[in-house]
Amino acid sequence: MIKRKKTKAVKVGNVTIGSASPIVVQSMTKVSTQDVGKCVKQVNQLAQAGCKLVRIAVPTKADTAAFAKIVQKVKIPLIADIHFSAQRAIEAIEAGAAKIRLNPGNIKNRKDIFRIIDAAKMHDTAIRIGVNEASIRDLKQDNVSADKRVGLMLKELKQYVTLFESRDFENIVLSAKSSNTARTIEVNRLISNTFQYPIHLGLTHAGLCEDAQIPSAVCLGSLLSEGIGDTVRISIAGNPVVEVGVARSILLSLGLVERQEPEIIVCPTCGRTQIDVVKLAKKVKKAVSECQKPLRIAVMGCFVNGPGEAADADLAICGGKGKAYIYKKGKKTAVVPEAVIIETVLQLIDKF
Numbered sequence: 001m002i003k004r005k006k007t008k009a010v011k012v013g014n015v016t017i018g019s020a021s022p023i024v025v026q027s028m029t030k031v032s033t034q035d036v037g038k039c040v041k042q043v044n045q046l047a048q049a050g051c052k053l054v055r056i057a058v059p060t061k062a063d064t065a066a067f068a069k070i071v072q073k074v075k076i077p078l079i080a081d082i083h084f085s086a087q088r089a090i091e092a093i094e095a096g097a098a099k100i101r102l103n104p105g106n107i108k109n110r111k112d113i114f115r116i117i118d119a120a121k122m123h124d125t126a127i128r129i130g131v132n133e134a135s136i137r138d139l140k141q142d143n144v145s146a147d148k149r150v151g152l153m154l155k156e157l158k159q160y161v162t163l164f165e166s167r168d169f170e171n172i173v174l175s176a177k178s179s180n181t182a183r184t185i186e187v188n189r190l191i192s193n194t195f196q197y198p199i200h201l202g203l204t205h206a207g208l209c210e211d212a213q214i215p216s217a218v219c220l221g222s223l224l225s226e227g228i229g230d231t232v233r234i235s236i237a238g239n240p241v242v243e244v245g246v247a248r249s250i251l252l253s254l255g256l257v258e259r260q261e262p263e264i265i266v267c268p269t270c271g272r273t274q275i276d277v278v279k280l281a282k283k284v285k286k287a288v289s290e291c292q293k294p295l296r297i298a299v300m301g302c303f304v305n306g307p308g309e310a311a312d313a314d315l316a317i318c319g320g321k322g323k324a325y326i327y328k329k330g331k332k333t334a335v336v337p338e339a340v341i342i343e344t345v346l347q348l349i350d351k352f
Helices: 036-049 061-073 086-095 110-123 146-166 181-194 209-225 240-253 277-287 338-350
Strands: 010-012 015-017 024-028 053-057 078-081 099-102 126-132 172-177 263-266 296-300 315-320 323-328 331-337
Touching: 010 126, 024 240, 036 053, 036 061, 036 240, 053 061, 061 078, 061 086, 078 086, 086 099, 086 110, 099 110, 110 126, 110 146, 126 146, 146 172, 146 181, 172 181, 181 209, 209 240, 263 277, 277 296, 277 315, 277 338, 315 338, 323 338, 331 338
Parallel strands: 024 053, 053 078, 078 099, 099 126, 126 172, 263 296, 296 315
Antiparallel strands: 010 015, 315 323, 323 331
């Protein structure tokens, strides 16, 4: 059982980020903000997929104007992504952003920072202080060591937090991201040991879906398993709904969210196999695709080790030559011909 590190609670609209609340999955729209219809459609798709917060880029005044319209058309809290302009941040706050993201590497003027803080106070808007390794000016040289890179990210974050606290503003979430897995893990460990603010986890610029999933799972999985992290975003080039699916899979694998659908576990097969395990597993997965029961279903390739390896499954299918041994909660209930395996499993699922 993972024990999450204690952090403060931060309200983002009707969503709470912090250790006393479930880990929040978020993503970002990838269509033009000024195309309000497309943006609203993508926000709703993300919400349907399980996203609790959605971030939207607002680089221009026309974008913040569109953002104000989008806020009115969706039910999920929206985050405005700010990089260089304090004015855009204030416009987004006034437009109804539940939270804004500021990058310390891009807004340095103290007066501008205080203007943003004062506007956020007035409108009860949360702020994520999001350090990005690539935007720290001292890291533009290639010869900066890994340790120094991590130290500079933490230093930049500390400086910003000090400014916010000097203004009595603590409705903040912290993050530090890199495209390097090891550095992202290390800097977030340091953040967790230094502050009590909630932490947003993410591996930035992770790549195409097939390239991004493993580094993201290693990075976020390592930190989450240590109890670090209160909200997560997976960065994948392409459809943002895929990001939500990957994030949910990582959380499910660590037991940090409750499963609402069957989990299919499949043996890797070996020389003992006398049934097409992959084909059978795909049939089972398709057959239970609309099931809303958190069952663990094992598809095993033999009846020698299969029953033991699948003892903790709710249902187990242990294949033989042209047949399968069916187990329920570790006890054998039937031996059926291969042709009726799926039918038998569905009948048993109905009884759970």
